Amino acid sequence: MIAYIRGMVTFIHDNSVIIDVQGVGYEIICANPFAFQSLLDKEAFIYTYHYVREDTQVLYGFKRQDEKLLFTKLLQVSGIGPKGALAILGSVNTADFVAAVEREDDKFLTSFPGIGKKTARQVILDLKGKLTNMLSLDTQPQDKANMAEENNKEFDKGLTDAQEALKSLGYSEREIKAILPQLQQDDAVSTDEIIRKALGLLVKS
Known part of the structure; x- marks a missing residue:
């Protein structure tokens, strides 16, 4: 697995950034690629999740470790795929999402694209009590x-x-x-x- 990538930010697209590592360009899909705008043509450190299926391999990228962990947890919930997980990460900070899960706030969770009541309840069922450790992650x-x-x-x-x-x-x-x-x-x-x-x-x- 590719845990992180450090390299030069060479291009920023609508849904991805290109990181040059010793002449090899890695395309990394991000919830908000323009968060790296200030690092264009500079070195950046990006946490990555290497998503592998029979018909596809994709690198997903995150500025912070807690974002990556939340992404991986969301993928474990039935009904949520990478696109849905990224949509959540692009719309909320980790602390607010964890708080909503802990207080079983269905209304908050269904405000995200593709998250209906059934999926919101599944998120709560699967993740409640399993995300609070993300709020005390050590310095990156x-x-x-x-x-x-x-x-x-x-x-x-x-x-x-x-x-x-x-x-x-x-x-x-x-x-x-x-x-x-x-x-x-x-x-x-x-x-x-x-x-x-x-x-x-x-x-x-």
Whole structure:
């Protein structure tokens, strides 16, 4: 299964986006492709669901993990296919939909295209109590990756500035390199913190 795709957004169509991954273009069907408009010609991270049947293979895409999970849960409900699931995702946020299922709100559920009373009751029967965990999903991997990247950049800059400061204090390149492994294991990020840690190590050495 293809869990997600990271690549360049090259085209946005009415019902899909094209993501270029090292020269291969993946067409990904989305509830709202224009949600990726700001990422056109930029790198994007899209959660995907690889829908496979005997006569078709389709990639469905989502900006958030909770949207993908809701999509997969909806596919398990009799009477709801991929198009119906996408129509729901394109019309409501996850929290509102989960709340409607939990309070057994037939009127809310039948407001979606293709969802009649029978299907609405089936949604409640099949999904009530099984969706609330989506509201506490952890930070998305791409967010974590972005945060980690920013932290790494900040640390690298602090380390470089700290090395220059130590040199100005008279410490040699060899002495500084000797303590770098220990500095890189520390949680210090700012230049001042790194310098203080470095001076403590240099005094001991």
